Amino acid sequence: MQMTSSRPLTAAIPHWVLTLLLLGAGQGAFACISSESESNDAESDADGPVCSEQTVNGNIANRRDQDWYYFNINQAASLNISLDHASGDDFDWHLYDPSQKLYSAETGNRPEAASVNVGGAGLYTLKITRYSGTGYYALDVDGIPSGGTSSSSSSGGSSSGGSGGGCSVGSRPSKPGGLTSYLSGSQADVCVSQNDPGVLVMGGGSDVDDAFTRRVKPRIGGGDVVVLRTSGSDGYNDYLMGLLDADSVETLMVDRTQFANSEYVVWAVNSAEFVWIAGGDQSDYLNQWQGTALEQALDNVLARGGVIGGTSADAAVQSQHIYDPDGILGVYSSEAVTDLCHEYINISSNFLTTLVMNNSIVDTHFAERDRMGRLMTFMAGLPAATRGIGVDEATSIFFTSDGNGVVDGAGSVYVLAEDGATSRTQAQCGQAVIYEDVLRYQLGENDTFNLLNGASSVAPKRIGVDGRSANFYINQPYQ
Numbered sequence: 001m002q003m004t005s006s007r008p009l010t011a012a013i014p015h016w017v018l019t020l021l022l023l024g025a026g027q028g029a030f031a032c033i034s035s036e037s038e039s040n041d042a043e044s045d046a047d048g049p050v051c052s053e054q055t056v057n058g059n060i061a062n063r064r065d066q067d068w069y070y071f072n073i074n075q076a077a078s079l080n081i082s083l084d085h086a087s088g089d090d091f092d093w094h095l096y097d098p099s100q101k102l103y104s105a106e107t108g109n110r111p112e113a114a115s116v117n118v119g120g121a122g123l124y125t126l127k128i129t130r131y132s133g134t135g136y137y138a139l140d141v142d143g144i145p146s147g148g149t150s151s152s153s154s155s156g157g158s159s160s161g162g163s164g165g166g167c168s169v170g171s172r173p174s175k176p177g178g179l180t181s182y183l184s185g186s187q188a189d190v191c192v193s194q195n196d197p198g199v200l201v202m203g204g205g206s207d208v209d210d211a212f213t214r215r216v217k218p219r220i221g222g223g224d225v226v227v228l229r230t231s232g233s234d235g236y237n238d239y240l241m242g243l244l245d246a247d248s249v250e251t252l253m254v255d256r257t258q259f260a261n262s263e264y265v266v267w268a269v270n271s272a273e274f275v276w277i278a279g280g281d282q283s284d285y286l287n288q289w290q291g292t293a294l295e296q297a298l299d300n301v302l303a304r305g306g307v308i309g310g311t312s313a314d315a316a317v318q319s320q321h322i323y324d325p326d327g328i329l330g331v332y333s334s335e336a337v338t339d340l341c342h343e344y345i346n347i348s349s350n351f352l353t354t355l356v357m358n359n360s361i362v363d364t365h366f367a368e369r370d371r372m373g374r375l376m377t378f379m380a381g382l383p384a385a386t387r388g389i390g391v392d393e394a395t396s397i398f399f400t401s402d403g404n405g406v407v408d409g410a411g412s413v414y415v416l417a418e419d420g421a422t423s424r425t426q427a428q429c430g431q432a433v434i435y436e437d438v439l440r441y442q443l444g445e446n447d448t449f450n451l452l453n454g455a456s457s458v459a460p461k462r463i464g465v466d467g468r469s470a471n472f473y474i475n476q477p478y479q
Helices: 015-023 209-220 235-244 263-270 282-289 293-303 372-380
Strands: 056-060 067-073 077-085 090-096 101-105 112-118 122-132 135-142 180-185 198-202 224-229 248-253 274-277 307-311 321-323 347-349 360-364 387-391 395-400 404-409 413-417 423-426 434-443 448-450 461-466
Touching (some): 056 067, 056 122, 077 090, 101 112, 122 135, 180 235, 198 209, 198 387, 209 235, 209 395, 209 404, 224 235, 235 274, 248 263, 321 360, 321 372, 372 461, 387 395, 395 413, 434 448
Parallel strands (some): 198 307, 224 248, 224 274, 274 307, 360 387
Antiparallel strands (some): 056 135, 067 122, 077 112, 077 135, 090 101, 090 122, 180 248, 198 395, 321 347, 387 413, 395 404, 404 448, 423 434
16 A cells, blocks of 8 residues: 655755745745756646756656746746757757747757747746657756746736735735636735634535535635635635625636746735635645645645635545545545555645644545445554544535534534554455454534544444455444
């Protein structure tokens, strides 16, 4: 069982450096890169920013390798782009503006160099490919206007303004070119004093109106809401504006690591009283956001008394341990129980550091997709203190900072835990999982469970799995 999954930090910038760059005076430009950081094989994973008069050293490792880089342009400019490499190799480059390819340099020259006039502001990407050979190269892009490497320097339909509302977040930065956003309500940040943080975990399917009105609305006081996604549209804007009486709701399509490092996105999250991560693919969120300034901003939401939440796959990223089917098929319970290290099981950890969600793993669409067996298998491979939280569709559980969780909605929330009687009878790679006497708490509407001390308003039941049998559940777990 792969218990940890590591992803490279964006542009190889250490997390603490990103934080200093964002919180420093004037929220200045991000550090320029000088070397490639894999994996940058797709435009959505581009390295950057590339800066004038700063050579970037990279490597084409094999015939399928291609490397992507990004930088921002804030005004018309003439770019001088040069790609040097060994004499026996033939590498090319391709320049893209926010909407199309502008130029390709595909000769046999060494270096591969050309000047390109660019007229618009926005996010530019540069792809390095091979015609023949493999090995190291040196990339230079000169002529990027001063300030063009700052993530706030360019605008694709840029909006500016916002007084900061006295909350010390400053004015709304310019929006990076290519970043899609939908803003309903006021552009200015409204300052709401918060001291009652919370985490909302929703199980997918229909959203739970009562969870927003009972649990979130009283804590955000008509403040600002940010919805984060990597795909989709603005469906939450009107819905949350109405339910929460919010000052604004802004949906941000953060589908690239460079957007997750942009001052605009970080400002929006830092100024929000409630951040909601819409449903999607948890692996995509981890790939685009882990190790970025957005990750730090999300951690800060609870630290300053705000509320954070998510539904479906994006409820899963709230817990310390995360089922992360990155590039593999989602595992069924009937598959998971046959092998603790099944090929479709991959667990990542430590995306967010939400204290109340430490030592937990969340799964959603729970009874509807019979995920009890796989959640118990995940637990059998994690530390004994780990609790499993399975949430049905159209159901939610809201946790306050003291660990107490309360359920809203039409279905159930299942909390799984171990005690002295629990037995990991057989929990080794390559063998069927036998996991017995697990405590299962089935919570309905208004029932409670405390993640910090284990107290609950309902009595537990003992359940388990025996993966050697087609009927692998021990003691029907959903009743």
